[in-house]
Amino acid sequence: MTHTVLRMTERLLIDPPEHPDTSKGYLDLLGDEPDSNRGAIQALWASRLGSMFYDNAQTLARRLMTAWQQPTEWLNVPVGGTALDVGSGPGNVTGALGRAVGPGGLALGVDISEPMLARAVRAEAGPNVGFIRADAQHLPFRDESFDAVVSIAMLQLIPDPAVALAEMVRVLRPGRRMAVMVPTAGPAAGLLRYLPNAGAHAFGDDELGDTFESLGLAGVRINTVGTIQWVRGRKS
């Protein structure tokens, strides 16, 4: 993480660390704290093997993503603004946000997995793109810090997705937009609910849209294409 990105990031943090740990190229705000997600699938993503296995899933997600307007486009990220990618994985969406905000802006990716963050740093870190190790359920940022928030294929792994969504809304500036994408199990969703500790949440068709509305977001739109659901909205 460059000195400039660290300084800009610190301004957004609720509690900037006195001795920031950027030794692995990202700002580590969790240290040795155990991960909050203990599901089998999260353990897989967090592992090196999962990081490789992940590529196949991502290729599929990218293909399906083109079925709807690109989120970075719809988010209407202002040049010189701040953008957040929650559960950034290998960081390519964070990189796209960095290009959208331009050299005077800041795009940050948050993830809990050290191997994923290491990959993201190698591939995408730059003069206006940085990565932070933190938990989506306790975002370390001050209220209303970001001009856009996006989260792709992460909420299904979170023990309490509504808490993570509330955090995303909290850090979004009024009038600004957020978008999330989750894989849906389609007709198998009902069955997955009966599996104990499946490790991933199977969302009902309207579940995320309802949560967006209950969090006060306006203009909520849901689009489900095959096994991918996008939900987007604007903070009033």
Ligand SMILES: C[S@@+](CC[C@H](N)C(=O)[O-])C[C@H]1O[C@@H](n2cnc3c(N)ncnc32)[C@H](O)[C@@H]1O
């Ligand atoms: C399927 S990957 C998606 C990565 C990326 N958004 C993309 O689409 O390219 C899910 C990511 O969510 C991260 N993740 C899971 N639980 C998390 C949490 N509680 N806080 C932050 N990131 C989390 C995982 O480590 C993983 O990198």
